[in-house]
Amino acid sequence: xxELGHVSLKRPVIVxxxxxxxxxSGKEALALAKxxxxxxxxxxxxxxxxxxxxxxxxxxxxxxxPVYAQHADDVRPGNTTGHVTLENFRASGASGTLLNHSERxxxxxxxxxxxxxxxxxxxxxxxxxxxxxxSVACAAMGPDAVAVEPPELIGGDISVTTANPGxxxxxVRAIRSVRPEVAVLCGAGVKGRADVSKALELGSDGVxxxxxxxxxxxxxxxxxxxxxxxx
Amino acid sequence: xxELGHVSLKRPVIVxxxxxxxxxSGKEALALAKxxxxxxxxxxxxxxxxxxxxxxxxxxxxxxxPVYAQHADDVRPGNTTGHVTLENFRASGASGTLLNHSERxxxxxxxxxxxxxxxxxxxxxxxxxxxxxxSVACAAMGPDAVAVEPPELIGGDISVTTANPGxxxxxVRAIRSVRPEVAVLCGAGVKGRADVSKALELGSDGVxxxxxxxxxxxxxxxxxxxxxxxx
Amino acid sequence: xxELGHVSLKRPVIVxxxxxxxxxSGKEALALAKxxxxxxxxxxxxxxxxxxxxxxxxxxxxxxxPVYAQHADDVRPGNTTGHVTLENFRASGASGTLLNHSERxxxxxxxxxxxxxxxxxxxxxxxxxxxxxxSVACAAMGPDAVAVEPPELIGGDISVTTANPGxxxxxVRAIRSVRPEVAVLCGAGVKGRADVSKALELGSDGVxxxxxxxxxxxxxxxxxxxxxxxx
Amino acid sequence: xxELGHVSLKRPVIVxxxxxxxxxSGKEALALAKxxxxxxxxxxxxxxxxxxxxxxxxxxxxxxxPVYAQHADDVRPGNTTGHVTLENFRASGASGTLLNHSERxxxxxxxxxxxxxxxxxxxxxxxxxxxxxxSVACAAMGPDAVAVEPPELIGGDISVTTANPGxxxxxVRAIRSVRPEVAVLCGAGVKGRADVSKALELGSDGVxxxxxxxxxxxxxxxxxxxxxxxx
Numbered sequence: 050x051x052e053l054g055h056v057s058l059k060r061p062v063i064v065x066x067x068x069x070x071x072x073x074s075g076k077e078a079l080a081l082a083k084x085x086x087x088x089x090x091x092x093x094x095x096x097x098x099x100x101x102x103x104x105x106x107x108x109x110x111x112x113x114x115p116v117y118a119q120h121a122d123d124v125r126p127g128n129t130t131g132h133v134t135l136e137n138f139r140a141s142g143a144s145g146t147l148l149n150h151s152e153r154x155x156x157x158x159x160x161x162x163x164x165x166x167x168x169x170x171x172x173x174x175x176x177x178x179x180x181x182x183x184s185v186a187c188a189a190m191g192p193d194a195v196a197v198e199p200p201e202l203i204g205g206d207i208s209v210t211t212a213n214p215g216x217x218x219x220x221v222r223a224i225r226s227v228r229p230e231v232a233v234l235c236g237a238g239v240k241g242r243a244d245v246s247k248a249l250e251l252g253s254d255g256v257x258x259x260x261x262x263x264x265x266x267x268x269x270x271x272x273x274x275x276x277x278x279x280x
Numbered sequence: 281x282x283e284l285g286h287v288s289l290k291r292p293v294i295v296x297x298x299x300x301x302x303x304x305s306g307k308e309a310l311a312l313a314k315x316x317x318x319x320x321x322x323x324x325x326x327x328x329x330x331x332x333x334x335x336x337x338x339x340x341x342x343x344x345x346p347v348y349a350q351h352a353d354d355v356r357p358g359n360t361t362g363h364v365t366l367e368n369f370r371a372s373g374a375s376g377t378l379l380n381h382s383e384r385x386x387x388x389x390x391x392x393x394x395x396x397x398x399x400x401x402x403x404x405x406x407x408x409x410x411x412x413x414x415s416v417a418c419a420a421m422g423p424d425a426v427a428v429e430p431p432e433l434i435g436g437d438i439s440v441t442t443a444n445p446g447x448x449x450x451x452v453r454a455i456r457s458v459r460p461e462v463a464v465l466c467g468a469g470v471k472g473r474a475d476v477s478k479a480l481e482l483g484s485d486g487v488x489x490x491x492x493x494x495x496x497x498x499x500x501x502x503x504x505x506x507x508x509x510x511x
Numbered sequence: 512x513x514e515l516g517h518v519s520l521k522r523p524v525i526v527x528x529x530x531x532x533x534x535x536s537g538k539e540a541l542a543l544a545k546x547x548x549x550x551x552x553x554x555x556x557x558x559x560x561x562x563x564x565x566x567x568x569x570x571x572x573x574x575x576x577p578v579y580a581q582h583a584d585d586v587r588p589g590n591t592t593g594h595v596t597l598e599n600f601r602a603s604g605a606s607g608t609l610l611n612h613s614e615r616x617x618x619x620x621x622x623x624x625x626x627x628x629x630x631x632x633x634x635x636x637x638x639x640x641x642x643x644x645x646s647v648a649c650a651a652m653g654p655d656a657v658a659v660e661p662p663e664l665i666g667g668d669i670s671v672t673t674a675n676p677g678x679x680x681x682x683v684r685a686i687r688s689v690r691p692e693v694a695v696l697c698g699a700g701v702k703g704r705a706d707v708s709k710a711l712e713l714g715s716d717g718v719x720x721x722x723x724x725x726x727x728x729x730x731x732x733x734x735x736x737x738x739x740x741x742x
Numbered sequence: 743x744x745e746l747g748h749v750s751l752k753r754p755v756i757v758x759x760x761x762x763x764x765x766x767s768g769k770e771a772l773a774l775a776k777x778x779x780x781x782x783x784x785x786x787x788x789x790x791x792x793x794x795x796x797x798x799x800x801x802x803x804x805x806x807x808p809v810y811a812q813h814a815d816d817v818r819p820g821n822t823t824g825h826v827t828l829e830n831f832r833a834s835g836a837s838g839t840l841l842n843h844s845e846r847x848x849x850x851x852x853x854x855x856x857x858x859x860x861x862x863x864x865x866x867x868x869x870x871x872x873x874x875x876x877s878v879a880c881a882a883m884g885p886d887a888v889a890v891e892p893p894e895l896i897g898g899d900i901s902v903t904t905a906n907p908g909x910x911x912x913x914v915r916a917i918r919s920v921r922p923e924v925a926v927l928c929g930a931g932v933k934g935r936a937d938v939s940k941a942l943e944l945g946s947d948g949v950x951x952x953x954x955x956x957x958x959x960x961x962x963x964x965x966x967x968x969x970x971x972x973x
Binding site: 528530531533536537538539542563564565566567568569572580581582583586588589590591592593594595596598599600602604605607609612614615644651665666721 | 759761762763764767768769770771776785794795796797798799800801811812813817819820821822823824825826827829830831832833835836840843844846896905952
Binding site: 066068069070071074075076077078102103104105106107110118119120124126127128129130131132134136137138139140141142145147151152153166179203204256260 | 285297299300301302305306307308309320332333334335336337338349351355357358359360361362363364365367368369370371372374378381382383384386434490495
């Protein structure tokens, strides 16, 4: 694995987005984060967890793998009740943040500002996108990674790598030609080893997934299976 | 003190909103919450803390006074990356939430939905408002409390109870006539004992404040002074 | 019919919301507005039209019945590119505006501000709501009218007056008890004479409808039928 | 002048954004649009007007120069009360739209969708941006033009071409290297001939301005002066 960027995004990587599922909230969030940590340490794999926002500090203080926020508001700390800021994430022990998830899109000028600010705070940024065109636009602003996910496949049973491999390879090719230092992840419907292998084969640097892990009966088995796909 | 509502809002009350100040974020958030807890236990006063969202679970698991969120999105847990839901707050140990703070206004139908849902989850709601007209509208939807705060006085040096006592007494009178069970708080510029005393004298059930505590050099002294105003 | 409020909302009333349907946009918007005007003049009925925002000035300058905007932003004219302001509506010849339609909800403090500002500009306001609780909250802020529409019935085949008459009568009763001067309209699924009759029978002051007119093959016939229900 | 793109953006161009100023709303909007038309016809200059949204159809039906909307929502026509759609703009006679003005920022996926949809509807798009980084990101999505405007200079007395010429030349260079077919405009503080000349000298294809025209005492004189800068 080579070190990516300024902080903590080691390629290839598996990013587990807990979303706001109750199965990965509160005590369950902590348990899942500890499980991801155990698998990462046992296997040497790079695993990032993105727990629900209210659980961020608790988890960041409890595990020794990178903990990311799921979203950041483009506001500065202070008189901004109810917002989530990059500075607060850092104070709470986070290593980075997802930005512009399909369930929490933000404005283009906000993405630009947040990427620059995160860099100065030594936080990593993964910008989520929905197609190669938006991916290139976001890569041009210099995040640590872009994660392309066709919204219609998110939460579904068929992996993007099977349903639409072209969107992954097109995104990889387009980003490599303009900003080769930006990692490219893919997501939506990722469930196991074969999906991860295929993602890397298509040129990406890893996967972003949620329900495949969060809703699994045997979460450890699924995590071990995903990690197996990294080789 | 009489028990208010279904959960944890005991009148009279002091609500300390940590906002997103770095002085009350991360480790500083935990320290301030523990200080509020110590003062509450020493004096028997009712104190609620509303820490930054990323610190919610950590603080709720660390102190034995009510911990509230600063804002809730009107979405349900699940496929909602980057949002903060009432169900997540409950899983993270919170007792209630502020809604519609002047720095995070929400839609009227969202306030209505969130009040009803919070009740079913045994979470308390404090709806922030900016004038008597909006206060009555929000009280009509049956939250546990309405907290009136003229936005232009928030973060300033002069307490609403001095600068505009009429807005407090008008709000109290208007809400008492339609929904007497709804607690009425006031805020903006509250700094010490005299401001709290005046707030109760004007008929309110307590205060909501932020910078008066968060930015104080001697936070314990300020908290003790505020509590003295409750008598 | 008695005059309501400061401007142009005469009860009982039929409000035709053109939404953004292409069948009621551009030239078709003008044709439909002229048809509504013709029916209003022939029958003496009170009909208000709410065309797509880009067509507002053109229609307001072409017909002699009240023309309302479908939505207003709570911003003031000037440095606010791409917004729609009450002051602009007035300059463009509108008589009022819908606020908080279920397809364009706004914040409670915005509704309060806009109602007050509209009054000072001699524009009428119809605040859309989704249930009796939200209706009372909105009525408390003193608009000219509240229009209750269960979102799940909007655009459907069954009128709210058939599917859920209780929501109409509850809203009427609740509003009459606190703000008797506020007109109460109902909407969702309204298609013809029987629906309008029933709406008035339930105590309301008229109806708000869209697809029932916009998507009708014979729009004049539908309008005449609706007007017949006013008697 | 060479024809740009599929519709009506002829370079070099002067885009007059009426914003929501009352001085360029309603009857005043029509008068200003007619004045711009007269100057364009007399001089052969390419002038685009972007009137307040409610005046769009009226002005598009009254003048024979390109009329643009100031903003588009990324929603489709139909059940979308209070929104402004590209399809409605086309039905109302508009030739294009501004997108992402600093006073009305939108999400990156929305910009991408709207650019593609506009193209299919034969509408032109000018995406407003705030710096070279965001400009390149937006140019990568293939609009007809990008207009870079430092927000802190908008509405001010000093033209961007004087206060920060580097932002213009950097944006021109960066966009030319990746998407040479995208026109580059600049704006903020533009007042007269010298500002336009300098903008072209810096490599741009024209200017976007508002208050410089709208708030001028002698609007015709200002327009003639601006046009003189195009040579």
